[in-house]
Amino acid sequence: MTIRDRYPDANVLAQRGHWDEATRHVVLDRVHNVPDFRFFDSHERATLEALCALVIPQDHRQTDRRVPLAPWIDARCTGGHSDGFRLDTMPSNPDAWRLGLQGLDQTSQHLFASDFVSLEPDRQRRVLESVRQGNPYGSAWQEMPAKRWWIFVALRQITAVYYAHPFAWDEIGFGGPAYPRGYFALNHGYPEPWEARER
Amino acid sequence: MGGARAVKLHVHLSSDWVLDTEMREYRPNEEVDFCIIGSGAGGGVLAQRLARFGFSVVVLEAGPWHDTETDMVSDEAGSARLYWNDERFTGGTDPLEFGANNSGRGVGGSTIHYAGFCPRLHPSDFRVRSLDGVGADWPMSYEDLEPYYAAMEREYPVSGPRQYPWGKPHGYPYAPLQAGTAGQMLIEGCAKLGIPVVAGGPVAIPAGRKGKRPHCIMRGFCLLGCKVGAKSSTMVSHIPRAIADGAEMRAECMATEILIDSNDRVTGVRYVHDSRLEVQRANAVIVAGYAIESPRLLLNSKSNAFPDGLANTSGLVGKFLMAQAGPVVWGRFPNMIRQYKAPPACALTEEFYETDPRNDFVRGYALQTVAPLPIAMAHLLIEENGEYGESLLERMQDYNHYAAIGVLGEILPDARNFVSLHPTEKDRFGMPLAYSHFNLFENDRRMMHAGIARARAVLEAAGATETHSVNRYAHLVGTCRMGFSERDSVVDQWCRTWDVANLFVCDGSVLPTQGSANPAITISALAARTADWLHHNARHALTRDERRPVPAHR
Numbered sequence: 001m002t003i004r005d006r007y008p009d010a011n012v013l014a015q016r017g018h019w020d021e022a023t024r025h026v027v028l029d030r031v032h033n034v035p036d037f038r039f040f041d042s043h044e045r046a047t048l049e050a051l052c053a054l055v056i057p058q059d060h061r062q063t064d065r066r067v068p069l070a071p072w073i074d075a076r077c078t079g080g081h082s083d084g085f086r087l088d089t090m091p092s093n094p095d096a097w098r099l100g101l102q103g104l105d106q107t108s109q110h111l112f113a114s115d116f117v118s119l120e121p122d123r124q125r126r127v128l129e130s131v132r133q134g135n136p137y138g139s140a141w142q143e144m145p146a147k148r149w150w151i152f153v154a155l156r157q158i159t160a161v162y163y164a165h166p167f168a169w170d171e172i173g174f175g176g177p178a179y180p181r182g183y184f185a186l187n188h189g190y191p192e193p194w195e196a197r198e199r
Numbered sequence: 200m201g202g203a204r205a206v207k208l209h210v211h212l213s214s215d216w217v218l219d220t221e222m223r224e225y226r227p228n229e230e231v232d233f234c235i236i237g238s239g240a241g242g243g244v245l246a247q248r249l250a251r252f253g254f255s256v257v258v259l260e261a262g263p264w265h266d267t268e269t270d271m272v273s274d275e276a277g278s279a280r281l282y283w284n285d286e287r288f289t290g291g292t293d294p295l296e297f298g299a300n301n302s303g304r305g306v307g308g309s310t311i312h313y314a315g316f317c318p319r320l321h322p323s324d325f326r327v328r329s330l331d332g333v334g335a336d337w338p339m340s341y342e343d344l345e346p347y348y349a350a351m352e353r354e355y356p357v358s359g360p361r362q363y364p365w366g367k368p369h370g371y372p373y374a375p376l377q378a379g380t381a382g383q384m385l386i387e388g389c390a391k392l393g394i395p396v397v398a399g400g401p402v403a404i405p406a407g408r409k410g411k412r413p414h415c416i417m418r419g420f421c422l423l424g425c426k427v428g429a430k431s432s433t434m435v436s437h438i439p440r441a442i443a444d445g446a447e448m449r450a451e452c453m454a455t456e457i458l459i460d461s462n463d464r465v466t467g468v469r470y471v472h473d474s475r476l477e478v479q480r481a482n483a484v485i486v487a488g489y490a491i492e493s494p495r496l497l498l499n500s501k502s503n504a505f506p507d508g509l510a511n512t513s514g515l516v517g518k519f520l521m522a523q524a525g526p527v528v529w530g531r532f533p534n535m536i537r538q539y540k541a542p543p544a545c546a547l548t549e550e551f552y553e554t555d556p557r558n559d560f561v562r563g564y565a566l567q568t569v570a571p572l573p574i575a576m577a578h579l580l581i582e583e584n585g586e587y588g589e590s591l592l593e594r595m596q597d598y599n600h601y602a603a604i605g606v607l608g609e610i611l612p613d614a615r616n617f618v619s620l621h622p623t624e625k626d627r628f629g630m631p632l633a634y635s636h637f638n639l640f641e642n643d644r645r646m647m648h649a650g651i652a653r654a655r656a657v658l659e660a661a662g663a664t665e666t667h668s669v670n671r672y673a674h675l676v677g678t679c680r681m682g683f684s685e686r687d688s689v690v691d692q693w694c695r696t697w698d699v700a701n702l703f704v705c706d707g708s709v710l711p712t713q714g715s716a717n718p719a720i721t722i723s724a725l726a727a728r729t730a731d732w733l734h735h736n737a738r739h740a741l742t743r744d745e746r747r748p749v750p751a752h753r
Contacts, residue, residue, distance in 0.1 A: 003589060006596050020426065022269050026277035055587045084283055084298020088290035088634070125588075132585040151582055159577040163595070164276035172598040174539060174573050177273035179426045180214060182416025186379045189535025189599065198535065198599065 003060050003171075010170035010196035018194075019177045027177065030164060034068045039077040039094065040101075046117045047101045048073060054124055055158045065167050072161040073097065090144050093153070099140045100149045106138025107131065173198055208442070211268040212435050213428020216411035223445045227477045231255040232737070234468050234481035236454045236496065239308020240722040241706035242487035243433025243441070244351070248730030250444035254737070257479055258441075259452040259470050261492075262305030265434070271424035275572045278423040281305060281312045287491060288621050288634040293672075295522055295637045301675050302489065306450055307434030309489065310719055314421050314544040315403040315430050316567060317357045317720040319348050321366035323553055324714040327611075331554050331561040333642070334611050335711040338683050338692040341367060347724035347731075352401075355431035356409060357720070359400025365549040374406045375399020376415065379541025382568045384532065384602035386546050388661035389566075396548045403431035403719070404542055419539045419570060430542070433723075452477075455630050457484055457500040457509055457702065465702045471628050483701040483741045485694075487726070490520060490675035490708040494618045495633045497679070497704075510679075510696035510704075515689050517618040517678050520635060521713050524608035524647045525673035527569055527579055528654035529601050530663025536602045543570035551653060552715050560645035564608035565715040566654055571603060579603075582669045604657060606650035607673060609715045610643045618678050637672075674718050676707035693736075694729045701741050705729050 013031070016024050037045055052069040075081075077094035090096055104116040107127050112119055116127060130136040134147035141149075162168050169176050175183070175195050185192050205221040212218050225231055232254035235242045242258060250256045265271055265281060272278060283302035289295050303309030322341035327334035345367070351357075352372055359371030376399040378386065389396035399406070404415050404425075415429040428435055438448060449472075456469040458478065467480040486493045494517040498508035508516050547567040554561045571579060573595070580586060580594050615638055620631035639647075647670070655666040682688025685697035694705040705726050707718050 003592050003596070019273065020268070023272040023274050023277070026272045026274050030276070056592065057589055082284050082286045082298075083296075084285065084300075084302060085287045085289045085294075085296055087294050088288050092286075128587070132587075147585070151585055155581040155585065155587055156578055159581060159591075160276065160574050163573040163577045164274075169573065171592070172573060172595050173537075174598060175537070178416075178418035179273040179420070180416065182418050183379075183540040184417070186377060186417060186541050187383070189380045189537045191535075191537070195537075 006198050007170060007173040007196040008199055010173060012166040012169045012174070012176035015176060015194060018181050020179050023177045023179065027166065031166060034071050035075040037071060037074045039074045043117070044098065044101050045070065045074070047104060047115070050117045050124060051104065051154065052158055054121065054128060055155060056162045067162055067165040067167050069158055069161050073157055076157065087148060087152070090148060096144060096149060096153045099143060100153060103136065103138045103140030103146070103149070104131070106140055107136040110137040170196070210264045211266045212439065213267055213412045214426070215413055216428060218439055220442065222442050223447050225255065225257050225447055227479045230480040230482055231257050232482050233485060234259065234479050235485045235487055236468060237308060237487035237489065237492070237706060238306050238438060238448060239303060239433060239487065239489060239706065240310050240719040241726040242485070243307065243310070243437045244723045244726040245485055245487065245705060245730055246441035246446045246448070247437035247444070248727060249733065250441045250446035252730070252734045256441070256446040257481070258446060258448050259454050259468060259479065260306050260448060260450045261453045263450050264306045265311055265424060267424070267426045267428055271426045273418065273420050273426065275423060275574050281424050285626055286632060288624065288632055289637070290634070291616070291637040293637055293639045295635055295672050297491065301522070301673060302491065306438060306448060307432040310432035311424050311434060312422050313717070313719055315542065316544040316547065316717040317352070317355065317401045317403045318547070318549065318565070318716040319366055319369070320714045320716050320721055321552060324712055327562065327712045333561055335680070335682065337711050338681060344724050344728065347727045348720065350727055351720050351723045355403045355436050355720070356405050357401050357403050358406045359402065360397050363401070364395050364397065365552060371401055376402055376404055376406045376545060377417065377541065378545040379417070379419070379538070380536045381538035381570050381602040382541065382545035384530070384536065384661040385566065385568050385604055385657060388657035388659070389548055391660040392657060394548055394550050394657070396546060398546045402542065402544045404429050415542060417541045419541055419543065421542050421544065453628055454488070454496055455499065455628050457486070457496065459502055459504065459509065459699065463504050463699060465699055483703065485703040485705050487706040489706050490678045491618055491633045491635065493704055493706055493708045494678040495620065498620050499630055505698070510689055510698040510702055512698050513685060513689060515680060518614045519612040519677040519680050520616040520618050520637060520675070521610055521612055521677035521710070522637065522672035523674050523713060523715065524564065524606060524610050524643060524650065525671040526606045526647055526651050526668050527571070527603055527671050528606065528651055528658065528666060528668040529579065529603035530658030530661070530666040531597055531600050532602060532663055533600070535599050537599050538570040538602055539572055543568060549715065551650070558649060560642045560649065562609040562611065562646065563715060564606050564646055564650040566650070566657065567605045567607050569603050569605035573598060576601065579669050583667055602658065602661070602663070604654040605673070606647065606654050607715050607717065608646045608650050609713060611640070612677055612680070612712060613638070613640060674707070674713070676710040676713050676718055679704040679708040680711045681709040682711060693732045694725065703729065
């Protein structure tokens with residue numbers, strides 16, 4: 001299965017001259033200044049990158065159109081970033097990431113006698129499927145609920161990084177920042193002259 | 200104010216408005232008439248009213264000013280500083296999420312990033328116990344609050360229909376706001392099913408210019424702060440006038456304890472600014488920190504007289520935490536929607552708001568437009584079934600084909616839902632973290648089930664080829680409830696604590712029940728009513744020395 005490009009003409013970044021300065025700064029900083037890894041060790045980093053590649057596959061994209069994901073997860077952990085709440089059955093966000101990546105290895109070892117990162121993608125997906133189902137093998141998953149980790153740590157944070165990027169906006173036909181210009185074509189889902197049409 | 204100190208303010212409040220003024224500045228050891236904690240829907244209105252009545256007022260706001268030009272961005276991921284992101288523990292069978300979902304931090308509080316829906320409560324909301332045998336009655340009637348609703352609708356101001364078809368008849372001062380295509384789906388679905396629906400409000404975005412606030416540019420980023428200044432927040436609607444009338448808005452000051460003297464009278468507020476501990480002395484204190492921080496501050500203010508927390512002889516501080524059920528139901532449409540355009544709050548129906556004997560539950564729900572931006576949409580898709588990979592990317596490519604409805608349902612108050620202090624975890628100020636406990640009960644679940652089914656039917660009638668839903672919760676109220684006596688509540692109908700004569704709580708936490716109406720306008724109306732009462736009774740209320748009787752068993 002491959003992803004069909006439904007908005008081939010989309011280029012939200014090309015509109016940056018129409019954005020206000022504060023927004024332009026925030027979005028371009030995200031595009032151009034990808035942080036270095038500081039939190040995860042090299043094995044954790046490789047595991048995280050393998051996970052990100054399965055959650056948001058980008059093989060179909062040109063290499064210069066791929067969105068870096070793992071570095072931003074590392075940055076969230078480094079900065080002790082909080083979304084304002086912690087479930088009482090979960091460790092803190094950085095600890096939950098470390099524990100979850102260990103858990104992927106434990107489940108992989110149990111099912112296939114190998115670390116997660118060394119598995120073929122099909123086997124990696126089988127590991128993720130058992131996490132998604134909520135009852136994977138491994139001591140890490142005794143310390144926190146696997147389903148919760150899967151949706152609220154892994155999927156939420158990886159998708160939050162991806163769909164914050166203008167390349168992802170192009171993929172789904174989102175118009176992007178619209179201040180101070182605003183929108184005029186409000187009915188029938190019409191595009192503005194500068195917005196991409198769906199093909 | 201000869202010799203008074205002043206500080207220079209320079210902050211953009213809208214595209215066309217720089218608040219460039221001198222603001223009165225009090226020394227912490229100067230006793231002011233009122234110290235208000237929080238500047239949202241409650242605190243912002245109180246500051247404006249009390250300053251206008253001639254009282255000296257200091258507002259302690261935990262967060263910063265959000266300059267519309269330099270601090271607010273047209274970007275979903277770049278707006279985290281608008282939220283209360285300090286960690287809170289959350290548990291129970293149905294744990295609540297905080298942060299971006301419902302908690303603001305900064306001048307204007309949560310009104311900075313609310314969608315702006317401003318429906319009133321219905322008259323029945325004030326008599327839920329009498330009418331349905333559940334929940335609680337309010338120690339006031341709809342008619343007591345009615346003139347304050349009307350005042351707030353002029354002052355925010357609110358756009359909406361001239362004749363509102365639910366609750367007690369009333370109309371809105373500004374014309375209905377234009378709806379986008381996503382809103383049209385709710386309108387179309389309801390119309391086809393014969394369900395009354397209103398378009399273009401009630402929403403706190405004036406359809407027209409309001410002073411230095413331009414009208415809306417339809418960019419759809421209401422939940423991330425309004426750079427235009429069109430959407431009402433207390434930062435643009437009330438706080439500038441409060442400052443002009445001499446109130447001080449002291450930003451980035453985190454209140455950690457309310458202090459009392461040996462006569463059990465409040466004397467001031469301890470707070471942290473720039474890592475420094477200060478105490479602002481005040482003749483009276485009004486807590487307006489919303490339903491998590493207000494009880495947390497009271498519970499953390501322990502003394503010999505109040506070992507379980509200030510104003511807590513009833514044991515009810517923190518109890519009866521309520522959020523509204525807010526399941527998001529979305530449909531896929533063959534035609535293009537582009538839901539990101541136009542304000543998310545633009546149409547609703549309250550046709551299912553009241554108790555209906557044909558239902559297997561009491562009270563009800565509203566259906567309102569919502570319009571998730573890309574990250575929020577992705578979070579809905581993954582939460583439905585843990586989807587990832589190519590199928591997630593493909594479903595997200597349908598982003599422009601989705602239209603969504605938020606079910607806003609009345610969850611009933613229950614003492615098993617509460618906020619407490621975490622036994623061990625502390626924040627950077629050394630204050631115990633808040634710990635919320637939230638559980639759905641049978642009536643809540645039945646109501647949500649019915650609301651989701653109704654929303655699906657509406658989307659299908661509008662032409663959706665498939666529908667999906669994910670549970671969410673919205674708004675936070677109830678943790679310092681208002682009532683009839685010191686045994687059944689924390690505050691009286693004037694938001695004064697039963698225990699301490701010169702201590703008030705005036706925010707969402709005083710609501711005994713919540714209806715299916717977004718709470719901001721109700722909180723502001725309560726604040727305006729309390730301010731009026733203080734205007735006429737402050738001398739008596741604030742100088743009285745005797746303490747109210749305390750139940751003997753305490």
